[in-house]
Amino acid sequence: MRNITIAGGGLAGLSLGVALCRAGIPVVLHEAGRYPRHRVCGEFINGVGKETLSNLGIEDLFSNTILSEETHWFIGNRRVFSGRLERPAIGVSRRWLDLKLAGMFENLGGTLHTGSRQRELRQEGVVWAAGRRGERKSKWLGLKVHVENLQDLQGLEMHMGRSGYVGLAPVEEGRVNVCGLFRLRQYGGKGPEMLWNCLHGNGLESLSERLRQSGPDPSSFTAVSALRFGGQPGNDGVLALGDAESMIPPFTGNGMSMAFEAAETALGPLCRYSEGKASWETVVQDVRCGLTERFRRRLLMARILHPFLLTHAGRAFLSGVTLSGLLPFKALSRTLR
Numbered sequence: 001m002r003n004i005t006i007a008g009g010g011l012a013g014l015s016l017g018v019a020l021c022r023a024g025i026p027v028v029l030h031e032a033g034r035y036p037r038h039r040v041c042g043e044f045i046n047g048v049g050k051e052t053l054s055n056l057g058i059e060d061l062f063s064n065t066i067l068s069e070e071t072h073w074f075i076g077n078r079r080v081f082s083g084r085l086e087r088p089a090i091g092v093s094r095r096w097l098d099l100k101l102a103g104m105f106e107n108l109g110g111t112l113h114t115g116s117r118q119r120e121l122r123q124e125g126v127v128w129a130a131g132r133r134g135e136r137k138s139k140w141l142g143l144k145v146h147v148e149n150l151q152d153l154q155g156l157e158m159h160m161g162r163s164g165y166v167g168l169a170p171v172e173e174g175r176v177n178v179c180g181l182f183r184l185r186q187y188g189g190k191g192p193e194m195l196w197n198c199l200h201g202n203g204l205e206s207l208s209e210r211l212r213q214s215g216p217d218p219s220s221f222t223a224v225s226a227l228r229f230g231g232q233p234g235n236d237g238v239l240a241l242g243d244a245e246s247m248i249p250p251f252t253g254n255g256m257s258m259a260f261e262a263a264e265t266a267l268g269p270l271c272r273y274s275e276g277k278a279s280w281e282t283v284v285q286d287v288r289c290g291l292t293e294r295f296r297r298r299l300l301m302a303r304i305l306h307p308f309l310l311t312h313a314g315r316a317f318l319s320g321v322t323l324s325g326l327l328p329f330k331a332l333s334r335t336l337r
Contacts (some may be wrong), residue, residue: 161202
């Protein structure tokens with residue numbers, strides 16, 4: 001068996017590592033950070049099927065997680081849509097999930113090196129899953145915090161403001177994950193206060209006050225900038241997965257689902273390589289073609305919808321079709337998932 005090295009211990013890297021270990025393939029995984037830790041993430045999984053989780057050997061991790069069956073959309077301080085999800089969304093924090101996946105990987109015999117930042121390597125047997133590439137000219141700011149005492153949440157919530165949006169998702173231990181994407185500017189404040197200021201500055205005053213009173217956990221606050229959405233550059237000759245390969249805007253896609261689906265796409269070709277049945281060049285090409293086929297439609301729709309929905313005209317259009325009952329919610333969900 002040829003060894004596989006994975007650079008990056010996020011969802012794509014860890015779930016792929018678990019699946020490869022279950023197939024009897026020796027795997028070494030390098031993660032720049034250490035577990036457990038919080039990440040800027042919506043922290044709900046919607047769209048990925050049980051078959052994918054089963055193929056990766058991680059389905060049992062989600063047997064007792066929080067399930068959300070409803071979604072509610074707001075524009076400004078006004079609710080414009082409520083609906084039932086075709087498939088319940090799984091709510092789970094990245095702090096919990098990454099730690100569990102890392103433990104599963106090691107228990108299966110995988111070798112895990114934390115605090116180990118790798119340079120991008122264009123060589124055989126190396127999977128690059130170390131996250132997005134920074135975009136210096138990016139105009140986006142991502143913020144996340146957990147609140148511990150939000151009693152009135154019923155399912156998922158999405159709130160759209162003037163130049164950004166924020167999602168609320170229940171996770172384990174009675175917590176609610178609050179994660180937003182905003183146009184980068186000086187909002188002022190530190191920690192959770194910065195997020196509340198972002199909400200207030202984007203016309204979401206009621207939500208800002210509601211969350212201020214809901215017991216935010218300052219230790220869970222995280223922020224990220226230099227975001228580049230869509231296909232990531234510089235991947236020629238590299239087997240890239242997860243955000244390292246492409247990054248979808250939160251409202252128009254579910255990055256957690258895509259990470260697991262990307263790992264599933266790479267699993268078969270990597271097994272063939274490890275068994276000596278395929279060259280590395282063939283594996284890279286097969287995985288790249290598989291990812292393109294699997295995600296092309298989602299990424300195209302996101303590229304069209306995301307900038308439109310952040311304009312005044314886009315928000316007015318969304319408000320009109322939702323309030324009039326003309327929103328094809330199920331069809332839209334299928335297209336984006």
